[in-house]
Amino acid sequence: MDIDPSSDRPVFKQIADYFRDLIDRGELAPGASLPSEAQMTKTFGVAGGTARRALDVLRGEGLVVTEHGRGTRVRERGPMLRLASQRLTRANRAAGLGGFAADMRALGLEYRQEMLHLGEVPAPRRIAERLNLSVDAPVFVRRRRMWGGGEPMQLADSYYPLDLVEGTPITEENAGPGGSYARLEERGHRLSSFREELHARMPSEDEKRALSLQPGVPVVSLMRTAIDTGGRAVEVFDSVMSADKHLFQYDFSAD
Template identity: 40%
Template sequence: MTPSDSDHSSNRPPSRRIAEELRAAIGTGRLAPGDKLPSERALAQQHGAARNTAREAIRLLAEEGLVTARHGSGVFVREPQRLFRFGSDRYSRRNRETGLTPFRLEADRQGKEARIDVVGIIRERPPQDIAERLNVPVDEESVLHRENHYFADGDPVQIVSTYLRWDEAQNTALTEPRTGKDGIYGRLEELGHVMTRARDEITARMPTPAEAAVLGLPSGVPVLEVLHTSLDQEGEPFEVSRYVHRADRTGLLYELSVE
């Protein structure tokens, strides 16, 4: 005989039953984005449970990315925030002629204020996956690594690590925080590399502790990693960038022609 739903419910830990009720309220809109959840004390009294049981229920929801705690204010239903990465045309010459970098253009289109912090420019040995895509030695300081942190309306949304061949980048503006008109792609064109094709490899994963700290990630929120390779008019890879996006604040939009 199949147990009834009520039997299933009674066998679940109290914290999970509380979490399920709150999850259902969020899913149906009874608790809307931005709404404040009842306090731990109120939840415990409402469900006839201990306060630490209510705390565990809230922790479960936070791990799912459904709620977020604001120190001194309480716990609130997370508001969906999406900053879309327009993958199919973000590097187009048409967009570059606006004078804005791809990120600034994407933010501007969505009414968000962009900020980009250059946090490091160093010569180093490349990670294995970067070395393979740039066709450079993995055991030598064969790349220039530029790391930027990106913000939309003051909130951190992505970490970008860009790798260029050191033998091309040395003694150029590519080693400087400000690379001039058209950014790094303008300088790379001056070196003979015109981007004609790009390859994006996309994966979802949990963040490293360092990534979680930079992006201010709540527990349980994953990241989207986009490993981008630029190829020039000769089909040669000349730049690789690793984008690490907050999955709760980023969407990927690709519109591709089908031949």
């Protein structure tokens, strides 16, 4: 690579562009080592601070990681979870699988959920609005962390009106085959539709720790409202997912 000193693009960004291109084209594969700051200084004829800033750009974009004793490497990505529109089908529930379990089984990965909290909480405004309740009205929440292939994949909170879950396994750690949706349907609340809302953002410090996120990796917030045949919202699923481990795939009819 030749540095263009006449370019209006700073030299450290030119160096970052060079390595980003190698990563994008697969010439630097996941786990491959990048030159050290000292090596970059010699190769590109730049100051140490310039090389450091180039690596900072790549780290900030989540492309590389630097570990003590191992140097800087192209970041290795974990399993990619494909979230397709078919994941919430009644057929999966009939087979005893919740949505996450069905997705992970399709990938051939082991999965588990770690229960973080079970109990009544005041409904946050965003949840109350979707459940047609007053703000701070009591709701039941199942708060958990979902693991796939040995890695934390999602933080998932499911909120329910109290009258729908009292006396059901939904209030227990194991909601039973097919998950909470199967239990709601057994109680007469046959599901008719789901509405999902997604937006991307940078994670909080707590989310970084809980999902073992590398610097520069954003999260996707997914909020799903489950609606029964009577038009009642029976659950709001509020989740946070590592953006680099999830692919969202939706199929729509042209009609």
